[in-house]
Amino acid sequence: MTTLLAGEVFVFTSTSETVMFWIVGTLAFFASLGVVMAAKAVYSALFLAMTMLCLAVFYFVQDAMFLGVVQIVVYTGAVMMLFLFVMMLIGVDSAESLMETLRGQRIAATLAGIGFGVLLIAGIAGATMHLRRIGGPAAAGDGATDLGHSNVEGLAALIFTRYLWAFELTSALLITAAVGTMVLTQRQRLERRKTQRELSQERFQPAARPTPLPTPGVYARHNAVDMPALLPDGSYADDSVSRVLRPRAVTRPSRQTSGRRRSAQSHLRLVSQPVDAAAEWVDAWMDGSGRGRHR
Amino acid sequence: MNPENYLYLSAMLFTLGATGVMLRRNALVMFMCVELMLNAANLAFVTFARLHSQLDGQMVAFFTMVVAACEVVIGLAIIMTIFRARRSVSVDDANLLRG
Numbered sequence: 001m002t003t004l005l006a007g008e009v010f011v012f013t014s015t016s017e018t019v020m021f022w023i024v025g026t027l028a029f030f031a032s033l034g035v036v037m038a039a040k041a042v043y044s045a046l047f048l049a050m051t052m053l054c055l056a057v058f059y060f061v062q063d064a065m066f067l068g069v070v071q072i073v074v075y076t077g078a079v080m081m082l083f084l085f086v087m088m089l090i091g092v093d094s095a096e097s098l099m100e101t102l103r104g105q106r107i108a109a110t111l112a113g114i115g116f117g118v119l120l121i122a123g124i125a126g127a128t129m130h131l132r133r134i135g136g137p138a139a140a141g142d143g144a145t146d147l148g149h150s151n152v153e154g155l156a157a158l159i160f161t162r163y164l165w166a167f168e169l170t171s172a173l174l175i176t177a178a179v180g181t182m183v184l185t186q187r188q189r190l191e192r193r194k195t196q197r198e199l200s201q202e203r204f205q206p207a208a209r210p211t212p213l214p215t216p217g218v219y220a221r222h223n224a225v226d227m228p229a230l231l232p233d234g235s236y237a238d239d240s241v242s243r244v245l246r247p248r249a250v251t252r253p254s255r256q257t258s259g260r261r262r263s264a265q266s267h268l269r270l271v272s273q274p275v276d277a278a279a280e281w282v283d284a285w286m287d288g289s290g291r292g293r294h295r
Numbered sequence: 296m297n298p299e300n301y302l303y304l305s306a307m308l309f310t311l312g313a314t315g316v317m318l319r320r321n322a323l324v325m326f327m328c329v330e331l332m333l334n335a336a337n338l339a340f341v342t343f344a345r346l347h348s349q350l351d352g353q354m355v356a357f358f359t360m361v362v363a364a365c366e367v368v369i370g371l372a373i374i375m376t377i378f379r380a381r382r383s384v385s386v387d388d389a390n391l392l393r394g
Contacts, residue, residue: 018296025304032308032331036315041323048327051308055334058301062345064353067337067360074360079330079367086371087323090378101387106318113314120306128299154350155357163354170361177365184372187379 017061028054041087049080065151214240301342308335322374322384326367333363 013021031054034047052075059068159167194202203210214237217229229240308331315328337356344352374384381388 013296013298021296021300021304025300028304029307029311032311035324035327035331036311036318041321044324044327048331051331052334055338058338059341062298062301062341064341064344064356067341067353067356070357070360071337074364075330075334079364082367082371083323083327086375089375090323090384109314109317112317113310116313117307117310120310121303124299124302124306128297151350151353155353158350158354159357163358166358170358173365174361177368181368181372184369184376 020057020061024054024057028058042084045080045083045087048083049076052076052080063151066155209239216240216242298342298346302339305335305339305342308332308338320385320387322377322386322389325386326370326374330363330367333359 028051031047031050035044035051038044038047052071056068056071056076059065059071202208214229216225217227217240226241228236228238231237312328312331312335315331316325319325319328337359340352340356340359342352344350344356377389378384
């Protein structure tokens with residue numbers, strides 16, 4: 001650590017950079033705190049994107065133009081969107097279990113984290129103090145680059161000379177990762193795919209329904225696809241809601257009394273509240289408790 | 296201000312990420328905390344590159360980003376596979392090897 005810090009003793013930053021550091025640094029710290037503490041995975045992902053943007057600002061300030069752009073494009077652009085994509089596939093509201101399998105694990109983990117942080121920061125501080133005391137060597141150079149004229153040119157010179165072999169290996173790693181992902185996510189089909197003839201024959205079996213399913217009640221009463229359509233006699237057509245929405249329990253994270261629930265979500269509603277004639281079915285459906293079919 | 300403050304910030308971010316890995320159960324959130332740790336290490340690399348006026352630190356940070364991208368792709372594929380088999384992303388539920 002002492003040798004790593006050897007170049008820094010006489011380097012000081014400008015006032016504008018100091019102001020920037022304290023503002024963006026605070027932001028980055030609290031955003032990363034949010035990654036750890038946020039109740040839902042989506043909030044964590046957005047906090048992480050914010051942290052990465054703050055770090056990109058730091059890269060820009062520290063003369064790492066190329067890395068800053070890569071940070072924004074690769075991390076906040078590609079990686080975080082991949083995270084969000086998988087989150088949407090898995091189910092946004094998949095709640096985290098609060099039950100501890102190991103007793104006292106949470107407290108122990110927090111204590112271990114704090115101790116680790118104290119050790120890390122004390123190590124850096126100790127090395128810096130040591131350098132200050134012995135009066136370490138001055139900075140090696142004044143420019144930000146040692147090979148090219150600008151940051152990008154310098155990096156390019158390094159990549160294609162000294163680090164060429166590592167860079168080539170990186171491409172092999174990327175290809176391996178892509179192939180591995182395809183192998184991992186491929187699902188083997190267990191039964192034969194049904195032909196169109198079989199599908200249409202199944203459709204006209206006595207128990208089946210030959211016509212298409214009714215569309216959901218968008219704009220009939222609400223502005224959401226999770227609301228069932230109304231039949232001519234005023235009752236609900238529960239076939240009109242996609243089956244996908246039910247097992248993922250996207251609708252209701254909290255279970256409260258029905259009156260409070262309706263008032264809580266009234267901002268989502270376009271038109272007036274549903275008639276109370278068949279409200280039990282909708283409530284049962286919103287609670288995700290099976291198929292309480294109204295009729 | 297000394298540029299070493301960047302190092303302190305990087306240490307704090309790394310610590311937060313490590314604590315998150317230990318605290319959270321959702322595999323996706325744990326994975327995000329790992330990303331946070333990688334980012335903190337990157338910040339330290341860039342700061343060292345600046346302190347030494349050499350670009351090698353930035354090169355290492357660049358390679359870290361590449362490896363992190365591969366890791367995210369593979370890790371998310373594994374999480375998807377586990378979710379498909381167990382219908383859960385909690386790491387407590389993935390105990391197939393337990394006797």
